[in-house]
Amino acid sequence: MTETAVGSKSEQAYAAVKARIVDGTYSPGYRLVLAKIAEDLGVSVVPVREAIRRLEAEGLVKFERNVGATVSGIDPTEYLYTMQTLSIIEGAATALSAPLIGPADIARAREVNAEMRDCLEHFDPVRFTALNQDFHSVLFEHCPNPHILDLVHRGWNRLASIRASTFRFVPGRAHESVDEHEALLQLIESNADADTIEQAARRHRAATLDAYLAQSNAGSLSAH
Amino acid sequence: MTETAVGSKSEQAYAAVKARIVDGTYSPGYRLVLAKIAEDLGVSVVPVREAIRRLEAEGLVKFERNVGATVSGIDPTEYLYTMQTLSIIEGAATALSAPLIGPADIARAREVNAEMRDCLEHFDPVRFTALNQDFHSVLFEHCPNPHILDLVHRGWNRLASIRASTFRFVPGRAHESVDEHEALLQLIESNADADTIEQAARRHRAATLDAYLAQSNAGSLSAH
DNA sequence: GAGTACGAAATCGTATACGATAACTATGGC
DNA sequence: GCCATAGTTATCGTATACGATTTCGTACTC
Numbered sequence: 001m002t003e004t005a006v007g008s009k010s011e012q013a014y015a016a017v018k019a020r021i022v023d024g025t026y027s028p029g030y031r032l033v034l035a036k037i038a039e040d041l042g043v044s045v046v047p048v049r050e051a052i053r054r055l056e057a058e059g060l061v062k063f064e065r066n067v068g069a070t071v072s073g074i075d076p077t078e079y080l081y082t083m084q085t086l087s088i089i090e091g092a093a094t095a096l097s098a099p100l101i102g103p104a105d106i107a108r109a110r111e112v113n114a115e116m117r118d119c120l121e122h123f124d125p126v127r128f129t130a131l132n133q134d135f136h137s138v139l140f141e142h143c144p145n146p147h148i149l150d151l152v153h154r155g156w157n158r159l160a161s162i163r164a165s166t167f168r169f170v171p172g173r174a175h176e177s178v179d180e181h182e183a184l185l186q187l188i189e190s191n192a193d194a195d196t197i198e199q200a201a202r203r204h205r206a207a208t209l210d211a212y213l214a215q216s217n218a219g220s221l222s223a224h
Numbered sequence: 225m226t227e228t229a230v231g232s233k234s235e236q237a238y239a240a241v242k243a244r245i246v247d248g249t250y251s252p253g254y255r256l257v258l259a260k261i262a263e264d265l266g267v268s269v270v271p272v273r274e275a276i277r278r279l280e281a282e283g284l285v286k287f288e289r290n291v292g293a294t295v296s297g298i299d300p301t302e303y304l305y306t307m308q309t310l311s312i313i314e315g316a317a318t319a320l321s322a323p324l325i326g327p328a329d330i331a332r333a334r335e336v337n338a339e340m341r342d343c344l345e346h347f348d349p350v351r352f353t354a355l356n357q358d359f360h361s362v363l364f365e366h367c368p369n370p371h372i373l374d375l376v377h378r379g380w381n382r383l384a385s386i387r388a389s390t391f392r393f394v395p396g397r398a399h400e401s402v403d404e405h406e407a408l409l410q411l412i413e414s415n416a417d418a419d420t421i422e423q424a425a426r427r428h429r430a431a432t433l434d435a436y437l438a439q440s441n442a443g444s445l446s447a448h
Numbered sequence: 449g450a451g452t453a454c455g456a457a458a459t460c461g462t463a464t465a466c467g468a469t470a471a472c473t474a475t476g477g478c
Numbered sequence: 479g480c481c482a483t484a485g486t487t488a489t490c491g492t493a494t495a496c497g498a499t500t501t502c503g504t505a506c507t508c
Contacts, residue, residue, distance in 0.1 A: 008289055008461065010277075035489070044463045046270060049491085053234075053274050057281030059371070065232055066469050066490055085371045092312040147283070147309045151375070232491065259459070268493045273461085290460055290499050 009043045014051035016041055021060050021071050022157050024164025028074035032061065058154050060161060073162045076216070082162065083209040086155035090136070091202030093143045093152050094184070095194040100142035106185055109138040113181045120178070125169035133160075135181055139188075139201075173211035180204045233267045238275035240265055245284050245295050246381050248388025252298035256285065282378050284385060297386045300440070306386065307433040310379035314360070315426030317367045317376050318408070319418040324366035330409055333362040337405045344402070349393035357384075359405055363412075363425075397435035404428045 007015075017037060020026045032052060038045045052069045055061040062072040072078065112135045119128040133156065143149040184204065187197050231239075241261060244250045256276060262269045276293045279285040286296040296302065336359045343352040357380060367373040408428065411421050 010461075011289075033489070045490090046462055046464095046492095050274050050277050053278050054281045057278045065235075067471090068489070081369050081371045084369055085375070088312065088316040088372070145305050145308055147305045148312070151309070234491075257459070269460090270462095270492055270494095291501090292459070 010047035010050045013048045022160045026071045027165035028071050030071045032069040079162050082158045087202050087205040089151045091198040093140050093148050094201035095198035097142045098188045098197050105138050116178050170211045234271035234274045237272045246384045250295050251389040252295045254295045256293040303386050306382045311426050311429040313375045315422040317364050317372050318425035319422035321366045322412045322421050325412050329362050340402050394435045
């Protein structure tokens with residue numbers, strides 16, 4: 001998974017800025033000054049500008065004319081939008097992948113899920129989150145539609161960016177989550193029909209959103 | 225709907241190239257030469273490059289290092305991917321919009337649908353397609369989640385680009401389509417539950433895809 | 449005649465430079 | 479002391495220039 005080929009400086013800048021947004025180095029609201037980033041990366045501003053505009057099209061960055069770029073997603077509403085969208089996309093991606101998921105994949109997912117349970121016992125939310133991504137990656141990586149897969153990845157990136165700054169771990173929800181993971185695996189193993197799997201996967205994420213809403217009282221999607 | 229503000233030259237280039245792709249001036253496979261486009265638009269290559277990279281992130285353009293950009297979507301498989309993705313996004317968008325659609329919207333949609341019937345009698349597939357977009361726009365424009373709405377628009381753009389070059393009108397499917405439109409409106413009017421509306425909207429597009437597949441024998445999504 | 453090597457042309461990729469715009473700061477009036 | 483205004487600074491936006499890479503055409507060899 002290591003990106004050996006550096007590619008053009010434009011792509012280098014794209015990858016670098018994206019990575020910094022996803023890992024939280026640049027938090028939501030962070031002001032992205034072109035000249036500064038260019039200097040940091042040892043390139044000129046042109047490729048950086050290009051990279052930022054690409055990230056804007058992916059939703060990770062907000063761009064304002066003659067003002068500059070900021071990392072998007074600082075607004076709790078954005079989180080709701082992202083989670084809702086991801087719930088839909090993920091549900092579909094999981095359902096489409098299901099027929100292509102083999103016993104080896106299931107075993108790997110169970111392994112990851114077991115590690116997640118360990119994280120709950122030793123209270124390691126950071127690792128838990130990382131493993132959670134691994135778990136779902138196993139489910140998604142066989143998705144036959146690359147467009148949908150791409151949308152899932154974008155959603156995860158936005159989520160990672162938001163979480164890196166406003167992370168809140170809800171232990172109760174986390175326990176539910178690993179149980180739902182196992183239920184999902186059993187549905188897939190038993191060749192359940194696509195709709196059932198889709199609904200289960202969708203509710204899995206929607207429940208996380210609900211837990212967040214219940215905790216933060218951040219408002220609801222319908223009241224806007 | 226006229227874009228009065230020209231904005232920066234970068235955005236001008238973005239809008240111009242996008243429009244040309246969507247309306248078919250630049251068909252799928254068309255080679256986008258930066259210098260040529262820059263000259264056409266009376267700007268330098270830098271903003272054009274930026275615009276192209278943004279369009280790439282939206283999926284309208286394919287970019288290859290040191291080679292150049294081409295309009296994407298020439299492959300029938302791409303059409304399948306796009307339709308499948310759109311079916312999912314549209315279904316969700318329609319379901320989310322439904323509670324916010326008022327009698328005036330319904331009336332407007334019925335008006336458009338009536339015109340679509342006229343187009344079938346006088347065999348005007350081009351206008352039929354344009355009205356079809358209008359019809360669905362009425363259903364989508366109230367979608368409370370801007371991310372989802374954005375994905376719908378992107379899907380329609382890609383579709384328009386593909387259709388502009390490989391359009392095939394299937395009269396039988398078109399008749400079904402207007403009937404399904406009316407059925408959709410009735411579901412919305414009767415405050416049907418979200419799942420029902422979502423499934424109906426999704427099947428509406430999926431049926432169009434099936435009709436295409438049946439006619440062209442272009443293969444299936446599962447065989448890849 | 450087919451394949452290969454070389455050279456020319458086209459095109460991309462990025463640095464630099466400079467004008468344009470917005471944000472900030474300080475000064476003066478009330 | 480507060481607001482308005484002018485000047486300054488920081489940053490963006492784009493044109494131009496030039497090096498790097500690919501592609502295409504041509505000549506040469508087998």
